[in-house]
Amino acid sequence: MLGERWTLLIVRDALAGLTRFADFRDSLGIASDLLTSRLNALVEAGVMERRPYREPGARVRHSYHLTPAGQELVTVLASLQQWGDVNRPHEEGPSMWSRSRSTGRTVRVTFVDDEGTPVPREDVDLVFLGT
């Protein structure tokens, strides 16, 4: 579901604080029919929720907000960003990074064990069930 085109980009923009249909459309350049379809799918999947809002002198409209489940995707987006930053760098440097809201320090995504001790990526093994 997250693998469909545009979906993770919409989530990224939502993490950046966008909430309105036109904001997503203008930021991503996505066609409005697809944006409707993707937002509905995200709402259906419990990643985003629709909220009514009202600007003065305008009728009620909907805005789109990440649910807690959607906010959890920050880890996925940050790890993708981190990978691209290292392995496909832009000359202008990264256009996004992660930081602690409370301390202001830059943070990164990594593996930790059950005691919270970081584990280097080379030491991590994916274990698969089934075939």
Next chain:
Amino acid sequence: MLGERWTLLIVRDALAGLTRFADFRDSLGIASDLLTSRLNALVEAGVMERRPYREPGARVRHSYHLTPAGQELVTVLASLQQWGDVNRPHEEGPSMWSRSRSTGRTVRVTFVDDEGTPVPREDVDLVFLGT
């Protein structure tokens, strides 16, 4: 590039140890023309590399292996898996998890600050440049 259909699934299977054309095709059920195209794109992008190999009594063929850059994607795949495990669980439980090769302990993906101290996801803020 990673967002194209099948691409991350191929990487996941490569992390699971698959290396041969037929293995990827049979595991994923992908059409062989698309598999050719995606493997070429991954090689082109420096995520996988082609290696000649030879089974006894067969001609030389190619196998596909993750480069170091490709192996870095384990963090992305693990964070996606972790999200799905929590937010879209299967009744049979997860079909994949991460563990430390050296200690055997289960590991998870999380944010840490520059001292290696874990930072809870709610405290993490994505910072964007530009618009």
Next chain:
DNA sequence: ACGTCTGAGTTGGTTTATCCAATCTAGCAC
């Protein structure tokens, strides 16, 4: 040498998804 078999692609045609522009739909202002 000759024909057969097999894994790894290629090719051609169909189906599905994306793209794009034009159109529609409320509800508010006037």
Next chain:
DNA sequence: GTGCTAGATTGGATAAACCAACTCAGACGT
């Protein structure tokens, strides 16, 4: 009523995915 606007819908063009049939190269049996 009429006009305006953001959000959404529709229809047709383009591109991507899908599927089955085919090619190709080399090893093997005889």
